[in-house]
Amino acid sequence: MSELIMSTGNKAVAAAVKMAKPLVVPAYPITPQTEIIESIADYVESGELKARYIPVESEHSAMTAAIGASITGVRVFTATSSHGLLYMHEMLHWAAGARLPIVMGQVNRTLAPGWNIWAEHTDALSQRDTGWLQVYVSTVQEAYDATLMAFRIAEDNRVLLPVMINMDGFLLSHIMQPFEMTEPGDFIPPLDLPHKIDVKDPKGYGAMSPANVHYQFRFDMEKCMRASRTVIDETEAEFAKRFGRTYAPVEEYFCDDADVIIIAMGTLGKEAEVAADLLRKEGVKAGVMRIRWFRPFPLDMNIKGKDLVVIDRDYSFGFGGVVAGEIQARYPDAKIASVIAGLGGQEVTYEDMAEFVRSRKMGTEFWFGIPQEEQ
Amino acid sequence: MYEIRIHSRGGQGGVTAARMMATAAVKDGKFATACPFYGAERRGAPIVSFVRIDDAPVRIYSQINKPDMIVILDPTVMDTVNVLDGLKEGGSIFINTHEEVSFPAGFKVYKADLTGIALRENLVVAGSPILNTPVIGALAKLGLFSRESGVKAINDTFADPRNTSAAKAAYEEVIV
Numbered sequence A: 001m002s003e004l005i006m007s008t009g010n011k012a013v014a015a016a017v018k019m020a021k022p023l024v025v026p027a028y029p030i031t032p033q034t035e036i037i038e039s040i041a042d043y044v045e046s047g048e049l050k051a052r053y054i055p056v057e058s059e060h061s062a063m064t065a066a067i068g069a070s071i072t073g074v075r076v077f078t079a080t081s082s083h084g085l086l087y088m089h090e091m092l093h094w095a096a097g098a099r100l101p102i103v104m105g106q107v108n109r110t111l112a113p114g115w116n117i118w119a120e121h122t123d124a125l126s127q128r129d130t131g132w133l134q135v136y137v138s139t140v141q142e143a144y145d146a147t148l149m150a151f152r153i154a155e156d157n158r159v160l161l162p163v164m165i166n167m168d169g170f171l172l173s174h175i176m177q178p179f180e181m182t183e184p185g186d187f188i189p190p191l192d193l194p195h196k197i198d199v200k201d202p203k204g205y206g207a208m209s210p211a212n213v214h215y216q217f218r219f220d221m222e223k224c225m226r227a228s229r230t231v232i233d234e235t236e237a238e239f240a241k242r243f244g245r246t247y248a249p250v251e252e253y254f255c256d257d258a259d260v261i262i263i264a265m266g267t268l269g270k271e272a273e274v275a276a277d278l279l280r281k282e283g284v285k286a287g288v289m290r291i292r293w294f295r296p297f298p299l300d301m302n303i304k305g306k307d308l309v310v311i312d313r314d315y316s317f318g319f320g321g322v323v324a325g326e327i328q329a330r331y332p333d334a335k336i337a338s339v340i341a342g343l344g345g346q347e348v349t350y351e352d353m354a355e356f357v358r359s360r361k362m363g364t365e366f367w368f369g370i371p372q373e374e375q
Numbered sequence B: 001m002y003e004i005r006i007h008s009r010g011g012q013g014g015v016t017a018a019r020m021m022a023t024a025a026v027k028d029g030k031f032a033t034a035c036p037f038y039g040a041e042r043r044g045a046p047i048v049s050f051v052r053i054d055d056a057p058v059r060i061y062s063q064i065n066k067p068d069m070i071v072i073l074d075p076t077v078m079d080t081v082n083v084l085d086g087l088k089e090g091g092s093i094f095i096n097t098h099e100e101v102s103f104p105a106g107f108k109v110y111k112a113d114l115t116g117i118a119l120r121e122n123l124v125v126a127g128s129p130i131l132n133t134p135v136i137g138a139l140a141k142l143g144l145f146s147r148e149s150g151v152k153a154i155n156d157t158f159a160d161p162r163n164t165s166a167a168k169a170a171y172e173e174v175i176v
Helices: A009-020 A034-046 A059-070 A082-087 A089-097 A140-155 A211-243 A266-281 A322-330 A350-358 B014-027 B075-079 B114-120 B134-141 B147-157 B162-173
Strands: A004-008 A024-027 A052-055 A077-081 A103-108 A133-136 A163-168 A176-180 A250-253 A260-264 A286-291 A293-295 A307-312 A335-340 A365-367 B002-009 B031-036 B046-054 B069-072 B092-096 B108-112
Touching (some): A004 B014, A009 A034, A009 A077, A009 A103, A009 A140, A024 A059, A059 A077, A059 A082, A082 A089, A140 A163, A140 A176, A140 A211, A260 A266, A322 A335, B014 B031, B092 B134, B134 B147
Parallel strands (some): A024 A077, A077 A103, A133 A163, A260 A286, A260 A307, A335 A365, B002 B069, B069 B092
């Protein structure tokens, strides 16, 4: 094992990008993501990364420039957060619809008003239907590893869809943890975009796609989104084989014999393991499922007969927690106690999570911090 | 798991101190995380940073509410902040001061005049004495990590040898 380096989540993502060698990085700063693109700017300035760094005037332009570069068949990376992501919204659909394997670091941050820079997942989850793959990470090492894997997955010709790596603002973007800066070698094959523009073979792009063909393009996207499940499995297996660190679309912690399972994404899903340890000492058979890949959504979660305490660091007004809702939709028999916790960076400890399990009322929604009589 | 809360003011290097502490612990073969609490604070405002050291990977991201040790880089924060909040019974306090200090019974209290050391070593940036490298020496003396790993953590961060001299001076000054 090579030496462990202390790094923030942001710097680990930037280090992985340097290893993946994108040729173009259009970027616009926003807290708490800025350290990613600042680090990449340093790499470009020092010559460690031979890329064209394009400072743009907005996130909409950042994604537009990413699309323009990507369609020439080169590797492209950008990063954003929160309002920046929402400002990209139109172009997120465009990137996925044009089948461009752009990789983006996305630091999860609350949406205003009131002004709030801390962690929440509503920013990325509100981009659920854009056709981007979404992975949520929980450690600095995972942020590094997932970024390397994202390029390989996005660029696989069975996928050719963009990938968003989600990381909790400050909790993970700014924490310092030891990680191993693995050299990927030829883990990420050269990009061969089958529909790249070619001046010697001109074709139309973004042309009118009338009613009799448009749905076919959309079904192609869904076919590739389905195929991405296999590609993700293969990529994670290959990563484990080469570098010794294993990942799965859903990370399970003591789930086999569990009566109750905490389900969460990001750092809450990691700290939930400590809650499960605490509950097991009390004689409660608790486990954790940390959903990593939210798109494509996991279809083979082994949750039959178990009580699920689903913690959503997000909310869909007039409906409920997004993750709880998606689980219920995909697994109609699931028994769920929905907990809304961590919005706007609300402090949620493993002790709080253990209490969510102890006091769970199946089939209800509970907002952490709101008095019971107002729920 | 050993949990440390550092009290300082924005701009004094509390965050860098946390990183060097965690780095030194990792160099000793431990697992560690360092995280500042990012509030709305700016330069000069009281801030806290957290360090966790353990024999296994640290899986906790929430703030430290029951620290084993508190490190007070700037004693003037005590005018407005209850630095002892949640400190475990029998826990340790390290304070940067040249004055006599008194804390409630039941805690182990250690001190060194980090500000004086920084001034003597001419370790001053933009008019402020640098406290984050001498504190590494003081905490090595308290056994938080080895002296060698503390020096390596400083050298990984700062090239100027005055930093390690200040750390050595603090190491000598702390009475255990």
